[in-house]
Amino acid sequence: MNILPYLNVDSLKVYLITKLNNMRLLISFLFIALSFQSFAKETETILTGRNAHEEIPGTELIRYKSFSTVPAFIRFRADQTISFTEWEEWMTQRYFKTSEGFSFQFLRSEEDELGMIHYRYQQAKDGFPLEFGVWLVHTKNGQVISMNGEMFDEVPSFKPSVSEEAALNLAMASVGADSYKWQIEAEEAHLKLEQNDPEATYFPTGELVIVNRDPSLSEVDLSLAWKFNIYAAQPLSRQEVFVNATAGTIDFRNDLIHHADSDGVANTGYSGSQNIVADYTGTQFRLRETGRGNGIETYTMNNGTNYGGSSDYTDNDNVWNATGNDQYGTDAHWGAEMTYDYFYNKHSRNSIDDAGFKLLSYCSYGNNFNNAFWDGQRMTYGDGGAPFQVIDVVGHEISHGLTSNTADLVYSYESGALNESFSDIFGAAVEFDALGFANGDWLMGEDRGSAIRSLSNPNSYGDPDTYLGTNWFAGAGDNGGVHTNSGVQNYWFYLLTVGGTGTNDIGDNYSVTALGIDDAEAIAFRNLTIYLTTNSQYSDARFYAIQSAQDLYGACTQEVESTTNAWYAVGVGAEYVATVDADFLADDTEDCALPFTVNFSNLSSNSDTYAWTFGDGGSSTAAQPSHTYTAAGTYTVVLQSSSSCGTDTKTETSYITVGPSVPCDYIMVNGGQGTTQEGCLGYLFDNGGPDGSYLAGSDSWVTIAPCGASSVTINFDEFVLEADANCQYDYLEVYDGASINATLLGSYCGTTSSSLNYPPASLTSTGPAITVRLVADNGLEYSGFKISWECEEGNTPPVPAFEAAITESCDGMISFANESSNCPDNMIWRFGDGTTSTLENPTHEYDSNGTYNVTLVVSNSNGTDSLIKQAYIDINRPTMPAGANVEICPEESATLYAMPTAAGETRWYDDPSGTTPIHVGDSFTTPVISYSTPYYVETVVEGATANVGPADNTFGGGAYFQFNQSLIFDVFSESILKTVKVFAEGAGNRTIDLRDENGGVIQSATVNLPDGESVVTLNFNLPVGTDMSIGINANSAVDLYRNNEGVAYPYTISGVVSITRSSANQAGGLNHYYYFYDWEVGEADCISARHEIAASTGVCTGIDEIAAAMVDVYPNPNNGQFMISWGELNVQTIDVLNVQGQMINSISSTGNSVETSLPAGVYMVRLNLDNSSIIKKVIVQ
Secondary structure (H helix, E strand, C coil), X not given: CCCHHHCCCCCCEEEEEEEEECCEEEEEEEEEXXXXXXXXXXXXXXXXXXXXXXXXXXXXXXXXXXXXXXXXXXXXXCCCCEEHHHHHHHHHHHXXXXXXXXXXXXXXXXXXXXXXXXXXXEEEECXXXXXXXXXXXXXXXXXXXXXXXXXXXXXXXXXXXXXXXXXXXXXXXXXXXXXXXXXXXXXXXXXXXXXXXXXXXCCCCCEXXXXXXXXXXXXXXXXXXXEEEEEEEECCEEXXXXXXXXXXXXXXXXXXXXXXXXXXXXXXXXXXXEEEXXXXXXXXXXXXXXXXXXXXXXXXXXXXXXXXXXXXXXXXXXXXCCCHHHHXXXXXXXXXXXXXXXXXXXXXXXXXCCCCCCEEEEEEECCCCCCEEECCCCEEEECCCCCCCXXXXXXXXXXXXXXXXXXXCCCCHHHHHHHHHHHHHHHHHHHHHHHCHHHCCCEECHHHCCCCEECCCHHHHCCCCCCCCCCCCCCCHHHHHCCCCCHHHHHHHHHHHHCEEEECCCCCEEEECCCCHHHHHHHHHHHHHHHCCCCCCHHHHHHHHHXXXXXXXXXXXXXXXXXXHHHHHXXXXXXXXXXXXXXEEECCCEECCCCEEEEEEECCECCCEEEEECCCCCEECCCCCEEEECCCEEEEEEXXXXXXXXXXXXXXXXXXXXXXXXXXXXXXXXXXXXXXXXXXXXXXXXXXXXXXXXXXXXEEEEEEXXXXXXXXXXXXXXXXXXCCCCCCCCEEEEEXXXXXXXXXXXXXXXXXXXXXXXXXXXXXXXXXXEEEEEECCCCCCCCEEEEEEEEEECCCCCECXXXXXXXXXXXXXXXXXXXXXXXXXXXXXXCCCCCEECCCCCEEECCCCEEEEXXXXXXXXXXXXXEEXXXXXXXXXXXXXXXXXXXXXXXXXXXXXXXXXXXXXXXXXXXXXXXXXXXXXXXXXXXXXXXXXXXXXXXXXXXXXXXXXXXXXXXXXEEEECCCCEEXXXXXXXXXXXXXXXXXXXXXXXXXXXXXXXXXXXXXXXXXXXXXEEEEEEEEEECCEEEEEEEECCCCCCCEEEECCCCCCCEEECCCEEEEEECCCHHHHCXXXXXXXXXXXXXXXXXXXXXXXXXXXXXXXXXXXXXXXXXXEECCCECCEEEEECCCCCCCEEEEECCCCCEXXXXXXXCCEEEEECCCEEEEEEEECCCCEEEEEEEEC
């Protein structure tokens, strides 16, 4: 994704993030990041790439707002998403672990056109919802992709002392109306009818909530308040009033009045003749319908102000020809229908709440009432000046309802300006959709005779087109300038749709490429409905508009660029910069032991293609690779990240260090012998670790025996064991050798250097090993010890030695084992075919048949030596299949042909080293391809099979058995255990394990067995080895038959495998045969090298395709004699090619056809024209 568009700054700054969370300093890191001061006095901090990952592991983008230490936006890396079932615990543990009474309250969820489900929650404390604490969780396929919102990090506890009744009286006193809706009987009756709810009432019921007095969150000042929805009749107002539940003050108020099924024909006042839907009572038609959502209904208030006094518009023939103000009722009705259709058809939304919300319109409100408004339930239009039911105003008012049901933007200052702007945007969009883009315009309400605002030129109506620019309203009137300052986002939307260049009011030169109305609408709609919250500011609108564009169209797209630059044009945020940022981290960068596996975390931004080099000759194209280092050294790691945004390279010089130069850290085990330490440098800790006390009741020891050392010195850096004159409780013993049977150098205890039996500063062994033993009773435990060690290296050069697992192969794969002595730390293998390796134990593939010499060169600080084995490896692979490239046009499929030169199966791959074939057979038809694509084909000759072991269980006595026992066997040559026969008591799953001589599981298979006898397919690869075993997994049911009579070991296939005994203790395991009968064992398959055959695309025109169609080869296939014809084409020459693409013959091209013959085989006939050629395949049987 593209990160830079989010960065709302003019320059990079180095700054220190210090966050106080739960009254505790969490973190102070100095790093490069970007921040800006928004004009709502709100600092925004955005972390990307490595900075995001270090702040919250697994994230790629984090956004903070200054009011809280909880991020306002978190996006996880694609491979680091968390499950939806875990997000709440994740948030709570990270940010609210010590916050008593904290909770999330579910509000609603909705699914979008991308298949994402968005969940909206409200923060709560002690059960009281936080009015501006909204959190959104964005998911896909059950995984959390991102989260955003506003979470208060510290919320005090509150207790109300003002009653609901007293608070309501205070709220009403603050409104100061002459009358209220619930006091008017007709209004109450109408509401019950309108809502189809006999309990519906305007009477305000209080809800205890926690509210911030400043909705922009520039300052945090929380209080517990009674929240009332108070609808005043005279003078008209509707607002949410928040009364402090302890002090009785008015802490905040939110204005809820936002200004500004029979087919029929309506001669509307503003939009001419339009088709509408009305219902029929049996005598008259009414402006009501039920076909859209839960209905659309339009009424006249007859110039009254009480909804209870409203009545239907009616018509006798459903051709509406009303005059006067009544004519404009049809404008409201048609406009509501068009608005519903717009949201449904363009955004797949079923009315403003996506649940069919009934759209109610009331016209002719009051006498000369010069406005229109949305009150949270309905649209209301006045007739003052001219009626307000023009199509864009209708769309505007209904869109306030969309906002109420989604972001619910507070109608105050910047959030209120955004509220108004979204209504203007969708009002214009409804007009364009209803009338056609060519017939619409960018003015709001212009059909009334004079427009209210202009989206294309806000300045012309006294509104700003630049944030804080000309006409920006900074006062408290108009709820903080909601109708004026809306011009900023209005102009953003205009530029996003039609494009433009210029210089804004703050001196920025801009250029915006047009996206068109459809893309612009989609971005604005997603921003409002998916991401924005109640108190979103202009900085939030920019951030989430960019996120919306990326969701819909992808990173580094024109949509993202235009969205960003349009915000830059109106003075919000930086200009778009398309860039790739390559970055990565490793989970560990040094180790003393080989092999050393490193897991890399790719932190790149805006990239989708990766090329890694690990410094030891290894490479990868994986996004999140792991790499194993097998030779000591210091390595530089390079990552090149690319996408359509560009390419960037990150180089970490001397990043990975592995080998004896790195000190080893080792914590002793809790009882028994630990792993021998072979590093020359290291630190040894007691079994409590570096930070804990040693464990009670333990007796454990470890040997330090560096390879090639002449002596080992240990230094007692820290030592605190229970003091005792005889060291009989807790003590440390040191032995001069490789076991606790070696000479005892001393037994030590004590807490200080003055303690009796306190160890000396250091001890040195007389030979190459030293052993340390810790014994502790069940009494007191102390902090233990930290011992550093170092070795005196010997002066012996290495002696090379190696073996191959097999020396003859028909698949080309040979595994080598390094058996060199005297501690070589570097090795070079030469395989005799021109290739080399520095791996300690490499596996090499020989492509060509032949006999090869193998050389191993080993070295350490004392010298270098080499060993060559002459004529050591014999490779006899099947011959690689032949085949020629095929030319096709783009967006076609090709049929590729392979000619096997050995008996066997032909397998096709789309990767030169792929393990799973995409097709089996001599011919392969590709999918439709757009560009030249290589494929790889090989011949596989299956190895011979034989059976070993008893054919069934009838050879002697036995019974079903429920315990884990195994068969033990030796493997003399690499082979495959294909199938075994079992006898089960009861159907169900069993897990079968193949184990090495140490009991380690090599392969495992879980199979569902029927009751009774069955043959199980395993396909276990059997390496050469002794005392291998096959048995049932310890966590699996058994209930399989075994024999305890008539057993006759060994069961053998000469030179391949021998079943020697069972794991039973009795009679050395020779009296029992467990579970697995009639083994089918196969030799390893013989596999050829792979041959590349490409489907090559060229530039094709209609003429080329016609020409190709004019060429015919018949009969085809044939028995050797066939015709080639080419109609009117001007064929210069005809070539015959074999399947390798080599020309073997040339044919006369006189006339327009020729007859020829060829021996059996597969050929390509190439007809060469003036500037091109046509190829046809011929099969001669």
